[in-house]
Amino acid sequence: MEAFAHLGESERRLAELRTLLVRTTTDAGGGLLALLGPPTxxxxxxxxxxPSRLEEGLLAAMRGAVGDVNGRVGSVPFVRLQLLLAPIIESCRRLLDAPxxxxxxxxxxxxxxxxxxxxxxxxxxxQADEASRALYAAATDASGSLGEPWRRAVVHMSHALVTLYSTPGLAAARALVDAAVRDARAGESVTVRARAHALQAEIAARAGAEKHARAALALAWYDMDKDHDGDPATSxxxxxxxxxxxxxxxLYIGDPAEAHEYFARxxxxxxxxxxxxxxxxxxxDQPLARILLGDPHSAAELLHECIDAASQTGGRVAAIRLRRARRDLRPWRRETFVADLDDHLIESLGP
Incomplete structure (x- = not known):
């Protein structure tokens, strides 16, 4: 890859080659170690x-490998990304327990x-929720000992988002978001603070707490508009x-027309x-606003595009929101446009 870069290959082509390499490696049953190269x-x-032979160069290679897997999200199925990351997860566990x-x-x-x-x-x-909780617990423990609160805030935010869609109610997700906000405020990353406040606004809006939601959103924009030069987070x-x-x-506490415009932008x-x-x-989310605006036919048209996108990325959250939007179309379930949508949904994502 470095040679191709020196020969003048474009960043776009290099990204395409990396994705092809990841797909080929996982097709062959290999993991991340196959991408590290023989010396590493x-x-x-x-x-x-x-463990006494651990060196900075190896840690840099491991960090780069994790970043490379992260960069493939959206281009490579999640199950393949799990396969790629597994050797690094196991290596970290063993090394953290070693001298x-x-x-x-x-x-x-x-x-x-x-x-x-x-x-x-x-x-x-x-959909391995128990394993997910265990991994987030390990991430919280590892990040909490670094003396940089913003790092643990990042973990809490990711954990909160998956908890929102895997645990009934809002209480568990809200507790994680509140912890993320506390850590973000104590940390040095303005970007992480903005994201934490944004997530806090969403949780509050879902709970119907309009005043709290709008205050958190204002704080998120306040942080977003600050100077981000030198921000330690790479978010x-x-x-x-x-x-x-x-x-x-x-969508939850305001004007659906306004929500639709925000989603579109x-x-x-x-x-x-x-x-x-x-x-x-x-x-x-955008079709939900169209349904609230009394335009179910247009919402269904957009949902067809969303089904294709969710099928391509394999995202569980998008699939969950798709099914929620379909439930909101129940008053029109006997209409042909809803039947067509059901067929597409089942063909692409299953019943």
Whole structure:
């Protein structure tokens, strides 16, 4: 890959080649170690056999591998991403329990927190909720010992989102969001604070707490509008993402027409490959606003596009929201446009 870059290959083509490589490797039954290259494989095997041989170069390779898997979200099925990440998860677990050099422990914990969080998300997406909870617990423990509260806030936010869709009620998700906000406020990342407040606004809106929701949303925009230079977090949370949260807030406690506009603007801006899953979620919320506006036929038309997007990305949240939108179309269940939608939904996502 480095050679191709030096030869002038475009970033787009390099990204396509990486995705093809990941798909080919997982087709053959291989895992992430196959993507690390022989020298790194050898170094990792040596470190697992003798933890005192762990070096900064190997940690950098492991961090890069986790980032590469994260970058494939939306382009590669979640079950394949699980396969790719599994060797790093196991390596982190073994090394954290071993006598590695003290100076490298913080970096190892940081990598472990990122890997466990990502694996927790993948487990949720493949409906392994018990495994997901265990991985998030490990990520919380690893990130909590780093002395950088924003890192644990990131874990709490990811955990809160999957909890929202895997646990009945709002209480469990709200507790995680509140913990994320506390950590984010104590941390140095403005981006993480903005995202935490945005998620807090969504939970409050779902609970019907309008005043709380709008206050949290205002704080999210306040943080988003600040200078982000030197922000320690590498999160891609952007105004486009925040507009999606504005849409959800308006959907529950405001004007559905306003919500529809927010969703449309957000979806139009989420164009990067890594944003495909989020775009599918936002696009699936938009038909809910159309239903509330009394336009079920138009909502069904948009839902056809959402089914295709959810099928391509494999996102569980988009699928859950799709089925909720279909339930909201029950008053029109005898209409042909709803029957066509049902056929498409079953063909693509199952009953």
């Amino acid at each position: 494989q050898h170094d990792l095997a040596a470190a697992l056999a003798d 590695v050099p003290d100076a490298l422990v913080p970096d190892l914990r940081s990598i472990a927190a990122q890997a466990y969080t990502l694996a927790g998300r993948f487990a949720f997406e493949t 891609s949370f952007s105004p486009a993402h925040l507009r999606g949260f504005e849409g959800v807030t308006s 957000s979806a139009a801006s989420l164009v990067a490959p890594r944003e495909r899953v989020q775009r599918a979620i936002v696009s699936t």
